[in-house]
Amino acid sequence: MAADQLSRVFSALADPTRRDIVARLAVSDATVNDLAEPYDVTVQAVSKHLKVLESAGLVSRSREAQRRPVHLEAEVFDLMTKWIERYRRQAEERYGRLDDLLRAMPDDTEPIPPEAGALR
Amino acid sequence: MAADQLSRVFSALADPTRRDIVARLAVSDATVNDLAEPYDVTVQAVSKHLKVLESAGLVSRSREAQRRPVHLEAEVFDLMTKWIERYRRQAEERYGRLDDLLRAMPDDTEPIPPEAGALR
């Protein structure tokens, strides 16, 4: 699949099990077996989940004897928050602008640049 | 589809076309036909995308004669940002603690085990 990273990140976090894995990795690194233990699925299934998280850039695996500790890479979260904040802000500005429109009814509907109307 | 809302939101935004739809709805409301126009897919396919976005709570549809304008509901974004920020913060705190450990640790000490975050 040639999906971009943003798609892979959103897709990876769309699964409750994977979100739970991320939550636990936020506390400490863990091996595949550690991670699989609380779930009612095979280790192989968890290994697949980790592959998805890894290809999204959310986790990395190192090598440590025969173990492969999994580590959370929290920086990728920025990708999502940036995307989300961008459109939320845009939508909020739009509502702000609509308020202004209703209040003043200007004849010019020029789009407002990102930071312009945010502060009031 | 018995998934919780957080799963539905992440899943909805995992598709580039749906993210693009959200981006365009952040600028202004639009009808299904408006939204379908720039894409090389049928109106029905876009209608399906909107159904996904709607069930995630990301958009709502009103009625206006025979049209059904689609409207972005940006509040749902909070669900995601809250989840994301929670675990990012947790991971960052953990690194902070790890920094403290490394600073206080004598040079001949063993490497920190994966369970390092457990102390405290």
Add this chain to the structure above:
DNA sequence: GTCGTGTTCAACCAGGTGGTTGTACATGGA
């Protein structure tokens, strides 16, 4: 070397998803 543990790979399967086409419904205008 052999054994045990941890991990991954391969093949398979059921169910979901994004797309299609075709049909039907709702509404405003002629």
Add this chain to the structure above:
DNA sequence: TCCATGTACAACCACCTGGTTGAACACGAC
């Protein structure tokens, strides 16, 4: 009223996904 437009529903299809089992690989311990 009939017609054109906008939308939704149903059936179908190819592909993806999350799960399984079974085998293989990679180490450290003995």
